[in-house]
Amino acid sequence: xxxxxxxxxxxxxxxxxxxxxxxxxxxxxxxxxxxxxxxxxxxxxxxxxxxxxxxxxxxxxxxxxxxxxxxxxxxxxxxxxxxxxxxxxxxxxxxxxxxxxxxxxxxxxxxxxxxxxxxxxxxxxxxxxxxxxxxxxxxxxxxxxxxxxxxxxxxxxxxxxxxxxxxxxxxxxxxxxxxxxxxxxxxxxxxxxxxxxxxxxxxxxxxxxxxxxxxxxxxxxxxxxxxxxxxxxxxxxxxxxxxxxxxxxxxxxxxxxxxxxxxx
Numbered sequence: 001x002x003x004x005x006x007x008x009x010x011x012x013x014x015x016x017x018x019x020x021x022x023x024x025x026x027x028x029x030x031x032x033x034x035x036x037x038x039x040x041x042x043x044x045x046x047x048x049x050x051x052x053x054x055x056x057x058x059x060x061x062x063x064x065x066x067x068x069x070x071x072x073x074x075x076x077x078x079x080x081x082x083x084x085x086x087x088x089x090x091x092x093x094x095x096x097x098x099x100x101x102x103x104x105x106x107x108x109x110x111x112x113x114x115x116x117x118x119x120x121x122x123x124x125x126x127x128x129x130x131x132x133x134x135x136x137x138x139x140x141x142x143x144x145x146x147x148x149x150x151x152x153x154x155x156x157x158x159x160x161x162x163x164x165x166x167x168x169x170x171x172x173x174x175x176x177x178x179x180x181x182x183x184x185x186x187x188x189x190x191x192x193x194x195x196x197x198x199x200x201x202x203x204x205x206x207x208x209x210x211x212x213x214x215x216x217x218x219x220x221x222x223x224x225x226x227x228x229x230x231x232x233x234x235x236x237x238x239x240x241x242x243x244x245x246x247x248x249x250x251x252x253x254x255x256x257x258x259x260x261x262x263x264x
Contacts, residue, residue: 003028012088014042016186020212032078062108067120110154
């Protein structure tokens with residue numbers, strides 16, 4: 001997909017990867033972009049920066065009805081949506097003992113938001129015989145995230161949904177990509193006012209934290225190639241292939257890594 005003159009929706013557009021995607025898409029010459037974020041002020045800041053081709057929308061993507069409104073707003077302002085970037089995500093640590101409310105909220109944002117986005121935009125795309133879905137998951141969706149069961153589980157589900165959408169609707173002209181980065185310098189990994197060395201992210205940082213702009217560059221290249229897996233950290237493919245080749249050996253290695261980073 002070439003982005004010039006396309007209509008795009010980006011959720012989680014107020015910060016991090018979503019903001020970098022919005023900036024890069026505008027630079028690529030899109031016709032119009034809906035910058036969606038739970039933090040309406042952040043979305044409006046992005047829209048103000050990028051000009052009249054960008055419209056800010058405050059929305060909770062964990063709510064199905066909000067996606068219907070997002071699609072209606074984008075179509076009314078710019079026309080049919082060519083690319084829907086379901087990018088918003090949250091992080092929750094802990095294991096199976098994590099608060100049920102935390103499990104529910106991360107499920108709504110990291111998994112069901114992708115479901116609601118596809119449900120809302122697919123009818124128009126299928127009627128036109130074309131359209132593109134970009135779902136942001138994580139390398140954790142292909143591998144895992146030590147110490148964070150809710151995050152790992154919901155990101156695995158996001159990858160599975162993207163696979164299903166590609167298989168089920170590919171013959172109708174619908175393209176699907178799944179974005180799976182590792183560590184990115186965003187508020188999720190480095191919350192404002194918190195030093196990176198204090199947040200238990202050493203295992204991720206040691207594999208190379210990249211900038212959101214690097215992710216945006218990988219996305220543009222991946223969309224142009226219409227590649228399903230977009231991996232801003234190329235080494236993730238090696239890890240994923242090793243996991244598939246010898247699952248038990250991979251699990252043993254991950255247990256050793258966990259012991260090294262969580263001992264004491």
